[in-house]
Amino acid sequence: xxxxxxxxxxxxxxxxxxxxxxxxxxxxxxxxxxxxxxxxxxxxxxxxxxxxxxxxxxxxxxxxxxxxxxxxxxxxxxxxxxxxxxxxxxxxxxxxxxxxxxxxxxxxxxxxxxxxxxxxxxxxxxxxxxxxxxxxxxxxxxxxxxxxxxxxxxxxxxxxxxxxxxxxxxxxxxxxxxxxxxxxxxxxxxxxxxxxxxxxxxxxxxxxxxxxxxxxxxxxxxxxxxxxxxxxxxxxxxxxxxxxxxxxxxxxxxxxxxxxxxxxxxxxxxxxxxxxxxxxxxxxxxxxxxxx
Amino acid sequence: xxxxxxxxxxxxxxxxxxxxxxxxxxxxxxxxxxxxxxxxxxxxxxxxxxxxxxxxxxxxxxxxxxxxxxxxxxxxxxxxxxxxxxxxxxxxxxxxxxxxxxxxxxxxxxxxxxxxxxxxxxxxxxxxxxxxxxxxxxxxxxxxxxxxxxxxxxxxxxxxxxxxxxxxxxxxxxxxxxxxxxxxxxxxxxxxxxxxxxxxxxxxxxxxxxxxxxxxxxxxxxxxxxxxxxxxxxxxxxxxxxxxxxxxxxxxxxxxxxxxxxxxxxxxxxxxxxxxxxxxxxxxxxxxxxxxxxxxxxxxxxxxxxxxxxxxxxxxxxxxxxxxxxxxxxxxxxxxxxxxxxxxxxxxxxxxxxxxxxxxxxxxxxxxxxxxxxxxxxxxxxxxxxxxxxxxxxxxxxxxxxxxxxxxxxxxxxxxxxxxxxxxxxxxxxxxxxxxxxxxxxx
Numbered sequence: 210x211x212x213x214x215x216x217x218x219x220x221x222x223x224x225x226x227x228x229x230x231x232x233x234x235x236x237x238x239x240x241x242x243x244x245x246x247x248x249x250x251x252x253x254x255x256x257x258x259x260x261x262x263x264x265x266x267x268x269x270x271x272x273x274x275x276x277x278x279x280x281x282x283x284x285x286x287x288x289x290x291x292x293x294x295x296x297x298x299x300x301x302x303x304x305x306x307x308x309x310x311x312x313x314x315x316x317x318x319x320x321x322x323x324x325x326x327x328x329x330x331x332x333x334x335x336x337x338x339x340x341x342x343x344x345x346x347x348x349x350x351x352x353x354x355x356x357x358x359x360x361x362x363x364x365x366x367x368x369x370x371x372x373x374x375x376x377x378x379x380x381x382x383x384x385x386x387x388x389x390x391x392x393x394x395x396x397x398x399x400x401x402x403x404x405x406x407x408x409x410x411x412x413x414x415x416x417x418x419x420x421x422x423x424x425x426x427x428x429x430x431x432x433x434x435x436x437x438x439x440x441x442x443x444x445x446x447x448x449x450x451x452x453x454x455x456x457x458x459x460x461x462x463x464x465x466x467x468x469x470x471x472x473x474x475x476x477x478x479x480x481x482x483x484x485x486x487x488x489x490x491x492x493x494x495x496x497x498x499x500x501x
Numbered sequence: 502x503x504x505x506x507x508x509x510x511x512x513x514x515x516x517x518x519x520x521x522x523x524x525x526x527x528x529x530x531x532x533x534x535x536x537x538x539x540x541x542x543x544x545x546x547x548x549x550x551x552x553x554x555x556x557x558x559x560x561x562x563x564x565x566x567x568x569x570x571x572x573x574x575x576x577x578x579x580x581x582x583x584x585x586x587x588x589x590x591x592x593x594x595x596x597x598x599x600x601x602x603x604x605x606x607x608x609x610x611x612x613x614x615x616x617x618x619x620x621x622x623x624x625x626x627x628x629x630x631x632x633x634x635x636x637x638x639x640x641x642x643x644x645x646x647x648x649x650x651x652x653x654x655x656x657x658x659x660x661x662x663x664x665x666x667x668x669x670x671x672x673x674x675x676x677x678x679x680x681x682x683x684x685x686x687x688x689x690x691x692x693x694x695x696x697x698x699x700x701x702x703x704x705x706x707x708x709x710x711x712x713x714x715x716x717x718x719x720x721x722x723x724x725x726x727x728x729x730x731x732x733x734x735x736x737x738x739x740x741x742x743x744x745x746x747x748x749x750x751x752x753x754x755x756x757x758x759x760x761x762x763x764x765x766x767x768x769x770x771x772x773x774x775x776x777x778x779x780x781x782x783x784x785x786x787x788x789x790x791x792x793x794x795x796x797x798x799x800x801x802x803x804x805x806x807x808x809x810x811x812x813x814x815x816x817x818x819x820x821x822x823x824x825x826x827x828x829x830x831x832x833x834x835x836x837x838x839x840x841x842x843x844x845x846x847x848x849x850x851x852x853x854x855x856x857x858x859x860x861x862x863x864x865x866x867x868x869x870x871x872x873x874x875x876x877x878x879x880x881x882x883x884x885x886x887x888x889x890x891x892x893x894x895x896x897x898x899x900x901x902x903x904x905x906x907x908x909x910x911x912x913x914x915x916x917x918x919x920x921x922x923x924x925x926x927x928x929x930x931x932x933x934x935x936x937x938x939x940x941x942x943x944x
Contacts, residue, residue, distance in 0.1 A: 250942070251583045252605055252902055273934070339763040340695050349694035356694055359764040362705075364922040450707040451765070452913070452922030467576045468909045469939075470583075 244476035251470035258473070265477035274453050274461075282457045285372055286437045292376035293432055294425070297383025302417075304384070305391040315388075322381035330445030333374050337361055361447055364454045371443055371455050378442065379435075383428050390424040391417065423500060430493040434486045458482050529560075530841050532848065533588035535567040535581075536831075537574035543791050547860050555851050558624075562844050564590070572708070575905065578602060582610045589839035590848055593647060595638055595897060596712040596829030598904030603641055603834075605902075611834035613644035617846045625855045627869055633853055634868045638897075639832045647832035648849050651858075651865035654890040655713045655827045656784035657809040659793070661802070664688065664698075664781050675782065675810040678752060678817055685760035688781035700760030702771035702783035703753060705919040711911040712827055712898045713786050714768065715753070720825035720896055721815045722749035726907070726936070727899055734901045736940040741914075742929035748817060750918050750925035757919055765920065772796075785809065787890075790882050791864040807882065811889050828895040831865070903939050910935045 245265055247258040269275065300318060304311050321329070336343045339357030348354045360370045394417065402412045440459035443449065449456035449464070456464075458478065466475035534552065538544035552564045567588050569577055575597055581587035582605040591611070593599050603610045618636075621629045629636075629648070639647040658675050665672050668688050674680035685700035704714045719725050724745030727738050740746070762774065772789060774780035776796045785793070797803040812824035833849040835842050851857065858867040863880055866887050867873065877884025898904065914932035917923040923931065 251579060252601065252905075256607060273931075345695070354694075357763055359920070362763075362765040362920040364920075447765075448707050450913070450916055451920045452917040452928075454922070464909070467580075469906050470579060471942075 241476045241479060244473050245480045246477075247473050249471075249473035249476070251472060261473070265473045266481070268471075268474045269478045269481065272461075274456065277453060278456050278458060278461050281368060281453075281455065282437065284368060285375070285439065285443075285455075285457050286433060288369075288372045289375045289379075289436045289439075290429065290432045292372065293380045293383050293436075294429055296376060296380045297428070298387055298425070300380065300384040301387035301391055302413075304388050318381045318384060320381075321378050324378070326378070326441045327445060329374065329378050330442060333370075334361065334446060337370065362451050364451055367447055367451055367454045371446055374446060375436070375439065375442060379432070383432065386424060386428055387421055390421045394420045426496060427493065430489050430496075434489050437485060438482055530562045530844050532562065532564045532590060532839070532841060532845055533567050534564050534590040534592075534848070535569060535574075535578070535588035536592035537569055537571040538592075539566055539568040540570060541864075543795070544861070544864055547857075547863075550860065551852060551857050554857075555848055558851075559844075559847065562841075562847070564848050579605055579905065582606050585838050587836050587838070589836055589841065589845045591834045591836055592650070592831055593834055594829060594831055595900065596710075596827070597908075598898070598900045598902075599639060599647060599832065599834070600641055600900045601902045601904045603646055606837065609641070609646065609837055611646040612837050612839075612842055613646060614648065614835065614846060615645050617843070617850075618645060618648075621850060623850060623854045625871075627854055627871060629850060629853065632870045634870060635830060638830060639834075647834035648853060649830045649832045649868045650849070650852055651861055652828065652830040652868055653787045653865055654887065654895070655786035656717060656812055657886055657889055658782055658812065659775070659785040659807060659809045660782040661778070661806045662808050663806050664778070665808075668781075672808065672810055675813060677814045680816075681782075681813045682752070682756055682759065685756060685782065689760050698778065699762050699774070699780050700782065701756055702761055702766065702774060702780045703757055703919070704766055704768045704771065705757065705761075705916060706765040706767045706770075707912055707916040708767070711908055711915065712829065714784060715911075715915050716896075716898060717812055717825055717827045718749040718753060719746050720827075721812065721822055722746065722752075722817075723815075723820075723822060724749060725896075726911075730896055730899050732899070734899055734940070736937045739933060739936050739940070741936055742926070742933040746929055747925050750915070750929065752817065753915075754918055754921070754925060765916070784812075785886075787866060787883060787886055788864040790880075790886060794863075794882070803882070809882075809886060809889065811893065823893060825894045825896050826890050828897055830868070903942075906939050907936060910939070 244258070246260055246262060248261045248264075249258045272278075304315055304318075308314075324332075335341075337345075337360040339345055339359040339362075342357070344360075345354070345357040349357070358366070360366050398416050398420075399412055402416055407415065438459050439457060440463065443455050443457055444460055444463065447455045449460040459482075462475050462478045462482070465471045465478060534548070536548060538548055548566050552566055556563050575594075578587060578591065578593075579602065582602060585606070587610070591602075593602055599611075618629045623629075627633070633649065635649040635652060636645055639645055639649055658681070660672060660675065662672075665688075670684050670687055674684040681701070688698065688700035689696050690698035716725070720730075722745045724740060724743050726741055727734060728740060762770075762780070768789070771780060771783050772785075772792055773796070775783050776793060777798050793807065794803050797807065812826060814824060815822035833852055835845040835849065839845050852861075853869050855869060855871050858869040858872045859875060859879060861867070862872065862876060862883065866883070867876060876887070899907075901907070910932050914928045917931070918925045918928040922928075
């Protein structure tokens with residue numbers, strides 16, 4: 210009896226840190242859910258916050274820029290994820306092949322991912338400056354342009370540029386995960402394929418791709434969830450401008466909360482984002498269940 | 502047994518002594534002073550010196566400055582007030598609106614100071630009632646809720662005499678809108694692609710503080726947010742998309758396209774360009790003269806080469822309108838949740854003493870009348886700036902609870918127009934609609 214209790218106690222002690230973390234996460238989450246249904250306007254000078262039902266959610270959808278923000282978020286997520294997944298796969302395939310210096314290259318590609326977001330933002334803000342940036346300097350020197358391009362303050366260019374920066378920063382993580390998966394494929398499979406006359410593309414299609422697909426799908430879902438709630442990189446580079454051209458939902462939540470002090474509206478917007486991320490999390494969970 | 506008893510008696514005696522000692526020793530009163538200047542090499546140093554001097558003169562009170570960057574200060578202050586956790590002494594900005602911060606707490610975020618001001622005389626003989634200017638600018642509901650501390654004006658146009666001479670341009674051209682545009686275009690020095698020198702600099706970035714750099718253009722053109730920025734501040738009185746504002750913004754767009762560095766620019770991007778000669782003219786507020794004084798190249802050029810012209814006269818469409826300047830101050834208030842309001846008031850009163858004001862007016866205009874005769878001798882450029890500015894009408898932005906939100910919309914409006922994302926009319930129409938929504942948001 211005493212041994213059983215000790216085993217139980219040990220078990221509870223092991224899960225205790227996780228329980229504490231869950232409680233720490235749960236409290237603000239529950240508070241945020243409550244705020245999304247309350248009249249929580251910081252500048253009202255009132256300390257009472259009445260229940261107002263779905264009014265905050267209606268306010269979010271009623272914002273004049275709501276559909277523009279939705280399009281911008283969808284565009285950013287779609288192209289950023291696609292770029293990270295495709296580039297990550299290509300780099301992983303390259304690093305898995307017989308090339309000289311791949312050890313050195315492997316350590317280099319980690320750098321963008323390891324760099325703090327603020328450093329990446331400052332780097333690109335300086336490099337893309339229309340008057341003094343390196344990129345415009347090179348383009349002018351090679352006579353491709355006659356005057357600097359305002360990459361970050363042009364309404365048509367700002368979003369694609371921010372997508373590119375996001376891809377540059379985050380593709381290494383995908384590449385490294387896929388590389389690990391590639392290295393788990395038995396070389397005998399490729400040998401057997403070669404003996405059967407399979408060319409490079411056929412080897413990729415019938416051996417490599419099916420073997421790495423589970424990891425690729427997991428990375429896809431994780432990247433979607435991570436990208437759709439992006440905030441720091443875009444805030445640091447463009448602040449959501451010019452003219453809300455890069456105003457994704459993460460930035461809009463920040464604006465409503467800390468510029469307009471409409472905490473109820475911001476919480477409602479956060480809940481909507483959470484539901485979207487939750488949907489993808491369920492997709493991931495069901496996929497994991499199905500594949501044991 | 503005896504040993505145990507002796508040990509217990511000894512421990513008990515020691516504990517009692519410790520409690521007694523702790524009880525008799527009086528902890529100093531600790532006050533926090535929040536401001537956004539601590540990262541400025543000059544103003545931050547001056548704050549430290551002032552705190553040290555006050556602490557020495559007032560044993561038993563320790564005032565400690567809180568470091569918050571200017572970017573995050575304003576949002577942080579709202580959140581602090583809403584959570585009753587702001588500092589005892591708070592620096593505010595009449596351009597940011599004292600009302601908006603004061604109304605963020607039921608009953609007011611700052612205490613009324615009238616009872617403390619009455620009859621208060623500093624050690625140097627300064628009477629708060631008689632010797633301090635602008636006390637009426639820090640009132641709410643008929644009560645004084647802050648002491649003015651320092652004041653500012655914007656904006657004169659600064660230029661280098663040598664550059665104007667080299668380009669063959671009469672500096673008087675800078676005194677009208679049409680002349681400024683012509684001069685700015687002529688001052689651009691083309692290089693291989695990117696100009697070697699730009700003719701004019703204006704902050705365009707979405708997070709720039711509007712009141713310092715753009716409002717005087719709208720006012721001088723005859724526009725603004727409300728007529729003459731006077732109340733009542735209701736949605737039906739908004740004039741943000743009036744034709745005068747459109748004209749002002751169209752002019753700025755033209756000026757930027759013709760002569761300014763391309764892209765999103767903060768003021769902190771522009772003054773280094775002016776300092777190293779890559780920018781020929783720019784607007785300068787009073788506080789930026791201290792930055793130029795520090796860093797302008799080559800050494801000595803601040804004293805010998807810097808000159809300024811008043812904000813230009815509006816002379817477009819056959820009209821002539823004199824300049825309207827922006828004025829604001831950085832008053833100091835005492836938090837209504839401070840446990841030591843009297844001591845906090847003593848500190849903010851101390852900040853109006855002659856010696857503190859003499860030091861601090863390197864970056865501002867003093868509010869202590871006793872300092873004014875010394876001002877031009879101590880800081881000739883700053884004195885010249887103020888003497889130019891005070892000839893003209895001064896206006897402040899509306900001091901309304903929603904000003905913080907207004908500023909977000911204003912900066913977005915100006916940014917959209919200045920980077921070409923929208924036409925000035927489109928941008929101002931959007932801004933007008935958003936401002937109406939803000940005013941109609943029920944409290």
